[in-house]
Amino acid sequence: METVIAVSHLQKQVLAAAANNNKETLNILADINLSIVAGTSVAITGTSGSGKSTLLGLLAGLDVPSAGRLALFRQDLTKLSEDQRAALRLGKVGFVFQSFHLLEHLTALENVLLPLELGKHSGDLKQVALAALEQVGLVARAQQLVTKLSGGEQQRVALARAFVTQPKLLFADEPTGNLDRHTGQEVAALLFRLQRDHQTTLVLVTHDESLAAQCDAWYRLMEGRLQRQEQAA
Ligand SMILES: Nc1ncnc2c1ncn2[C@@H]1O[C@H](COP(=O)(O)OP(=O)(O)O)[C@@H](O)[C@H]1O
Ligand SMILES: [Mg+2]
Numbered sequence: 001m002e003t004v005i006a007v008s009h010l011q012k013q014v015l016a017a018a019a020n021n022n023k024e025t026l027n028i029l030a031d032i033n034l035s036i037v038a039g040t041s042v043a044i045t046g047t048s049g050s051g052k053s054t055l056l057g058l059l060a061g062l063d064v065p066s067a068g069r070l071a072l073f074r075q076d077l078t079k080l081s082e083d084q085r086a087a088l089r090l091g092k093v094g095f096v097f098q099s100f101h102l103l104e105h106l107t108a109l110e111n112v113l114l115p116l117e118l119g120k121h122s123g124d125l126k127q128v129a130l131a132a133l134e135q136v137g138l139v140a141r142a143q144q145l146v147t148k149l150s151g152g153e154q155q156r157v158a159l160a161r162a163f164v165t166q167p168k169l170l171f172a173d174e175p176t177g178n179l180d181r182h183t184g185q186e187v188a189a190l191l192f193r194l195q196r197d198h199q200t201t202l203v204l205v206t207h208d209e210s211l212a213a214q215c216d217a218w219y220r221l222m223e224g225r226l227q228r229q230e231q232a233a
Pocket of ligand 2: 052053054173
């Protein structure tokens with residue numbers, strides 16, 4: 001089984017503003033150890049401010065750790081430059097965010113086309129993008145400006161955009177956090193279905209423990225450390 005993410009003794013400290021204009025060191029991540037096998041889904045829960053987004057940023061190579069080892073696709077991220085990390089992400093890593101992060105002046109189709117146009121993809125890109133919108137049930141809305149779509153529909157466009165490049169690894173940071181419960185469950189079901197269909201490795205940050213329980217592994221982030229949670233059989 002291929003290991004997609006391997007992390008040991010990862011730490012993240014930042015200098016944060018403190019009282020009387022002082023700066024103090026904030027220990028966000030103290031000792032993170034984690035190994036994720038290709039094709040599996042891993043949930044990370046934790047209270048607001050516990051460092052979940054910081055951890056995702058490190059795992060994706062968007063940010064650099066203060067200490068520890070971190071390998072993505074067997075490449076030591078701490079030895080790569082920012083450009084090299086971006087190249088490693090390109091086409092291999094997808095993201096879904098709480099607040100959708102769609103380009104508001106573009107249509108659903110144009111949003112899904114964008115990562116194809118930025119990457120080294122050939123063929124009929126429009127057909128590929130439409131097929132991705134089909135998979136999230138939005139082909140009929142392809143020409144709509146995304147601002148005309150509901151929150152749930154916008155997140156489905158974001159899922160189509162994330163999966164259209166067939167990433168090996170997908171990071172989702174509270175993807176249902178801005179949606180009502182029913183819509184959130186629909187979007188989550190779609191996310192899990194796409195993950196299985198594409199055999200994507202999924203790292204899912206969520207507040208929703210019922211979603212976390214559906215993942216292959218579940219960790220709770222507390223005081224800068226991950227604690228494995230028992231999954232219901
Ligand atoms: N660059 C930074 N400078 C100062 N504080 C930060 C920085 N990044 C994150 N933090 C703080 O670290 C903590 C963890 O943030 P975050 O990872 O966003 O938590 P979560 O996603 O679990 O809500 C928060 O208290 C946040 O304010
Ligand atoms: Mg967060």
